[in-house]
Amino acid sequence: MAKRSKITVVGAGNVGASCATWIAVKELGDVVLVDVMGDFAAGKALDLFEAGPVLKFDINIIGSSNYEPTADSDVVVITAGIPRKKKPDGTFPSRDELVKVNQDVVGEVTRQVAKYSPNSVIIVVSNPLDAMCHVAYEESKFPKNRVIGQAGALDTARYKTFIAQELGVSVRDVHGMVLGGHGDTMVPLPRHTSVGGIPVRELMAEDKLQAIIERTRKGGGEIVSLLGYSGFYAPAAGTVEMVEAIVRDQKRVIPSAVLTEGEYGYNGLFIGLPAVLGKNGIEKVIEMELNAEEKQMLEISANAVRDVVNVLGYQQV
Numbered sequence: 001m002a003k004r005s006k007i008t009v010v011g012a013g014n015v016g017a018s019c020a021t022w023i024a025v026k027e028l029g030d031v032v033l034v035d036v037m038g039d040f041a042a043g044k045a046l047d048l049f050e051a052g053p054v055l056k057f058d059i060n061i062i063g064s065s066n067y068e069p070t071a072d073s074d075v076v077v078i079t080a081g082i083p084r085k086k087k088p089d090g091t092f093p094s095r096d097e098l099v100k101v102n103q104d105v106v107g108e109v110t111r112q113v114a115k116y117s118p119n120s121v122i123i124v125v126s127n128p129l130d131a132m133c134h135v136a137y138e139e140s141k142f143p144k145n146r147v148i149g150q151a152g153a154l155d156t157a158r159y160k161t162f163i164a165q166e167l168g169v170s171v172r173d174v175h176g177m178v179l180g181g182h183g184d185t186m187v188p189l190p191r192h193t194s195v196g197g198i199p200v201r202e203l204m205a206e207d208k209l210q211a212i213i214e215r216t217r218k219g220g221g222e223i224v225s226l227l228g229y230s231g232f233y234a235p236a237a238g239t240v241e242m243v244e245a246i247v248r249d250q251k252r253v254i255p256s257a258v259l260t261e262g263e264y265g266y267n268g269l270f271i272g273l274p275a276v277l278g279k280n281g282i283e284k285v286i287e288m289e290l291n292a293e294e295k296q297m298l299e300i301s302a303n304a305v306r307d308v309v310n311v312l313g314y315q316q317v
Helices: 014-025 040-049 096-116 129-140 152-167 206-217 219-227 233-247 292-312
Strands: 006-010 030-034 061-064 075-078 121-124 147-149 252-261 267-278 281-285
Touching: 006 014, 006 096, 014 030, 014 040, 014 233, 030 040, 040 061, 075 096, 075 233, 096 121, 096 129, 096 292, 121 129, 121 233, 129 147, 129 252, 129 267, 129 292, 147 267, 147 281, 152 206, 152 233, 152 252, 152 267, 206 219, 233 252, 233 267, 252 281, 267 292
Parallel strands: 006 030, 006 075, 030 061, 075 121, 121 147
Antiparallel strands: 147 252, 252 267, 267 281
16 A cells, blocks of 8 residues: 655644645645644644545544654645734735745744655745745755745636636636746736637737736735735645645646746746646746747746845845
8 A cells, every 4th residue: 555645734724724624635645734823733633634524535634733743744835924914004914024024934834844854845835925935945955846836826726717707618728827926026928828729819808808917916915805814715725736746746737936047047036937746846847938028027026026035134136
């Protein structure tokens, strides 16, 4: 009998708990849910574990406030950190405002992960996403293929959702991709977007398409304005898609935040690019042919990521 994968999710809040739920339902591996809030993770894990007989998943799920039970995890998902919540003045913090606070949180989590699971693949979900990938990379000392950011999977899901909704078609037939940083400067690629193989611009007026692109870029903020805090179902779904690709060695092409080494003309910067995900984490970064407009948008996005990363105090990129 093949050994089951072991998957740790750090942070038992909305995103982390949703990740654990779908990992369990898909039976991707045994789950360890970690949270610093006392017995919070243990309670969430036990509640989910008791759903097994109903939903017919047969895996182990435990919760802990420390990292010993996470030892030898194959994949570690980091969702811990301060989420985007409404401030007393009624405004909402940008992802960038979270950077210094979450640097400390993600830094400590990563050091524990590296100590107990030195061969794991880390998937970063904490915001600001691209900057937190740098924290995980610097603190873990892992090779770049084993530190990945979940952003493009979520942004692409939102993009496809809005296109399907506008056209009245199944989301299964919408194909497209969103590159760049996870934020308002992300880069949807309508030239590479199709519905059942038909270019999207043959099916939709340009003003409608541009409105969808803008809504995609503001997608996180739209959820925050409605809920008062960050979304969690779609971020968790995008994360679990990545976990599945890795533990099942699927070689899926999923836009992910990866550390560049010359791809698209960038070096030493985590930015969302199309990546092949398999058992080794990032198996390959795919270089698409971008036109001048797309390159310009990606450069704007990369500069926005640099501005946040430079706040961390690591070597300038």
